[in-house]
């Protein structure tokens with residue numbers, strides 16, 4: 001009843017001194033997207049990469065980018081990132097960083113679309129799925145965080161699959177089908193649960209990039225997700 005599951009390896013867990021090699025490795029290994037964790041040291045405690053790095057990734061990647069912006073003041077900074085993405089890429093912004101009452105989510109979605117990319121809203125673990133309901137018809141993706149954003153290598157927060165199921169329900173009510181993505185602590189043990197609930201894109205940091213054989217990890221996690229989805 002759902003479409004195919006795609007893996008989006010997070011390059012935060014890759015080797016920063018061999019990034020082009022690692023991007024090529026996951027591309028050849030069957031990944032669907034390159035997940036790009038932008039952290040500003042303010043919205044989240046960690047500081048990772050910024051605009052020039054996204055620009056460089058775009059130059060070397062044959063896969064679409066899935067740019068996860070964990071930044072404060074996204075409306076100020078979005079245009080800088082949007083210069084370097086285009087058709088097929090996805091850019092996701094946290095609802096917690098936007099003033100929803102001041103229509104900032106609408107504006108962010110509009111800016112992303114003007115750049116030709118797909119727009120997504122991200123929910124931290126404590127933010128209710130229903131917050132994104134009004135925006136669903138305009139979204140290409142909703143990302144449910146399954147860890148508190150800031151670091152790779154954390155454990156999956158139990159129950160996130162319930163939020164995914166709620167997002168499926170809300171999307172059906174709205175008559176739309178944005179991609180549903182889950183991010184944090186996803187690997188062989190957890191992929192099946194979120195895929196069965198309806199997740200289409202699984203972000204995998206450590207489970208892929210720190211695996212002995214990242215390409216085998218992509219294959220195995222995809223297979224586990226697909227098998228669980230068929231049973232669902």
Ligand code: DX5
Nearest residue numbers: 149150152153184185205206
């Ligand atoms: C967390 C990031 C995640 C993280 C995933 O804030 O958004 O994308 O890098 O890493 P793992 O899969 O190791 O939890």
Ligand code: ZN
Nearest residue numbers: 037068183203
């Ligand atoms: Zn992420």
